[in-house]
Amino acid sequence: MPRFVLNETSYHGNGAIQNIVPEIKARGFKKVFVVTDPDLVKFGVSQKVTNLLEKDNIPYELFSNIQANPTIQNVVDGVDAFKGASADCIVAIGGGSAIDTAKAIGIINTNPEFSDVRSLEGVAPTKHACTPIIAVPTTAGTAAEVTINYVITDVENNRKFVCVDTHDIPVVAIVDPDMMSTMPASLTAATGMDALTHAIEGYITKGAWELSDMFHLEAIRLISSNLRAACKNEEAGRSGMALGQYVAGMGFSNVGLGIVHSMAHPLGALYNTPHGVANAIILPTVMEYNQEATGEKYREIARAMGVKGVDEMSQDEYRKEAINAVKKLSKDVGIPENLKEIVKKEDVVFLAESAMADACRPGNPKEPTLEDIIKLYESLL
Numbered sequence: 001m002p003r004f005v006l007n008e009t010s011y012h013g014n015g016a017i018q019n020i021v022p023e024i025k026a027r028g029f030k031k032v033f034v035v036t037d038p039d040l041v042k043f044g045v046s047q048k049v050t051n052l053l054e055k056d057n058i059p060y061e062l063f064s065n066i067q068a069n070p071t072i073q074n075v076v077d078g079v080d081a082f083k084g085a086s087a088d089c090i091v092a093i094g095g096g097s098a099i100d101t102a103k104a105i106g107i108i109n110t111n112p113e114f115s116d117v118r119s120l121e122g123v124a125p126t127k128h129a130c131t132p133i134i135a136v137p138t139t140a141g142t143a144a145e146v147t148i149n150y151v152i153t154d155v156e157n158n159r160k161f162v163c164v165d166t167h168d169i170p171v172v173a174i175v176d177p178d179m180m181s182t183m184p185a186s187l188t189a190a191t192g193m194d195a196l197t198h199a200i201e202g203y204i205t206k207g208a209w210e211l212s213d214m215f216h217l218e219a220i221r222l223i224s225s226n227l228r229a230a231c232k233n234e235e236a237g238r239s240g241m242a243l244g245q246y247v248a249g250m251g252f253s254n255v256g257l258g259i260v261h262s263m264a265h266p267l268g269a270l271y272n273t274p275h276g277v278a279n280a281i282i283l284p285t286v287m288e289y290n291q292e293a294t295g296e297k298y299r300e301i302a303r304a305m306g307v308k309g310v311d312e313m314s315q316d317e318y319r320k321e322a323i324n325a326v327k328k329l330s331k332d333v334g335i336p337e338n339l340k341e342i343v344k345k346e347d348v349v350f351l352a353e354s355a356m357a358d359a360c361r362p363g364n365p366k367e368p369t370l371e372d373i374i375k376l377y378e379s380l381l
Helices: 015-025 038-042 046-056 072-085 096-110 185-204 210-231 236-255 259-271 274-294 297-304 315-332 346-356 372-381
Strands: 010-014 032-035 060-063 087-095 131-135 149-154 159-164 172-175
Touching: 010 131, 015 046, 015 172, 032 096, 032 210, 038 149, 038 236, 038 274, 046 060, 046 087, 046 236, 060 072, 060 172, 072 096, 072 159, 087 096, 096 131, 096 149, 096 159, 096 274, 131 346, 149 259, 159 236, 159 259, 159 297, 185 210, 185 259, 185 274, 185 315, 210 236, 210 297, 210 315, 259 346, 259 372, 274 372, 297 315, 315 346
Parallel strands: 010 172, 032 060, 032 087, 087 131, 131 172
Antiparallel strands: 149 159
């Protein structure tokens, strides 16, 4: 039986951050633990939120000891800092890294029996909702503000692990395009292609159904028609991407993903490859691999990406057009075409084994073998 979990409240549009203080007051929170990353502090982005807290005399403590691919140690340090702060809520400002770290901190705080961060991998049987989180994304990509997932890097074992827990979803999402306006074009492109991957994988995953399909097709349309403009920092493009990535998150969080993400996660763990870049490079190749297991869905992907005349095309034709539309968008926003500059050939078997063990793999519409994954990596070298 399908289940759908979403934020209880979300705010959208320029200036949406003005709702943070009223939400804090309405919920009776007394002290805020602000989780963000050092670059957002350095460039004054997180201050857009902390200035609002200061203006209303709301006490807060800042935690920014977070890496681009957050580690187990980052989470452990965050849990200790949260306890020391005597805060009663979390405001997470950033991309997936900050929001994912906040989720892990919040879960461990209310479920201390899971203080070993590795114990949260997969679907952990936590009993209590995490410390209340107000999530403020600064990238248009991960949709961590509306998902029940988070990803942590296990540095010792060179792997990322995915945690899936309905108890971790932020109570409030603040999706404000103004908070995304300082993203450089390269990060806009990478996070935008991450969002497109969420939408496409969520649309073809084994768990997909009518309600998730509705979100994913609209997300594909919004992302494909706005990402190029967002990379040029045009306001309409930023707004379209802010909404598109959130809509994609509403869908995939509830139905799962596939082997694009399974193959991308090990690249982030081993080489620190930006997650969106890894997804974007791998996506067209995996779409080709999966096409025989997708029925008529590639026709609707092609249509959502603006391809004309899809109803007159054969199945082979519209599948090819859908894949080509993804390739063209990726190229237009400056994503590399292959993994030659990233992957070392001697690491391929380890990467493939990690991908097979990844939590996203079972959702893939076509059941892959280890040999399949090895060949997919090798085809991108």
